[in-house]
Amino acid sequence: MHSSVNGPGVRYVLFLQGCPHRCPDCQNPETWDPEKGETILIRDIIKEIKETRYLDGLTLSGGDPFLQPEEAAAVAEAFREEGKDVWCYTGYTWEELLEQKKVPNAKRLLETIDILVDGKFQRDEADPELLYRGSRNQRLINVKLSLIDHNPKIYQEG
Ligand code: SF4
Numbered sequence: 467m468h469s470s471v472n473g474p475g476v477r478y479v480l481f482l483q484g485c486p487h488r489c490p491d492c493q494n495p496e497t498w499d500p501e502k503g504e505t506i507l508i509r510d511i512i513k514e515i516k517e518t519r520y521l522d523g524l525t526l527s528g529g530d531p532f533l534q535p536e537e538a539a540a541v542a543e544a545f546r547e548e549g550k551d552v553w554c555y556t557g558y559t560w561e562e563l564l565e566q567k568k569v570p571n572a573k574r575l576l577e578t579i580d581i582l583v584d585g586k587f588q589r590d591e592a593d594p595e596l597l598y599r600g601s602r603n604q605r606l607i608n609v610k611l612s613l614i615d616h617n618p619k620i621y622q623e624g
Pocket residue numbers: 485486487488489492493494495497528529530556557586587
């Protein structure tokens with residue numbers, strides 16, 4: 467899917483199947499079951515991305531991309547080779563990903579991401595005015611800067 471609301475510019479949005487978070491008001495509950503969805507070869511996704519010249523970036527969404535970190539990282543790396551940026555939405559927090567307990571190989575995917583939108587959607591924190599996120603607890607984290615000392619640095623647009 468191509469989108470202009472899941473990060474800046476025109477973006478290729480890759481929805482990865484499987485999500486354990488069960489957020490209230492989730493807009494993609496059909497992505498929760500890891501046994502469902504459609505199998506697509508990584509090489510076919512990469513081919514499509516490389517042939518679509520007008521894209522500004524890739525957004526990994528779901529589901530939760532951290533349930534398929536190796537596959538998501540392979541697509542992200544191919545996209546970065548084209549000089550495009552990579553955003554990723556996850557229901558895990560930055561701190562949970564760094565711990566690497568719930569997601570043992572989270573670092574592999576984190577190292578391929580420019581901006582991470584972290585945390586579950588929380589109905590009591592919902593705000594329709596927010597840019598690129600649904601609830602105030604979610605953060606737009608500059609991953610490259612944050613990996614230096616492991617403290618989350620908030621992305622400021624512009
Ligand atoms: S993390 Fe995203 S896909 Fe998963 S339940 Fe929450 S809103 Fe839905």
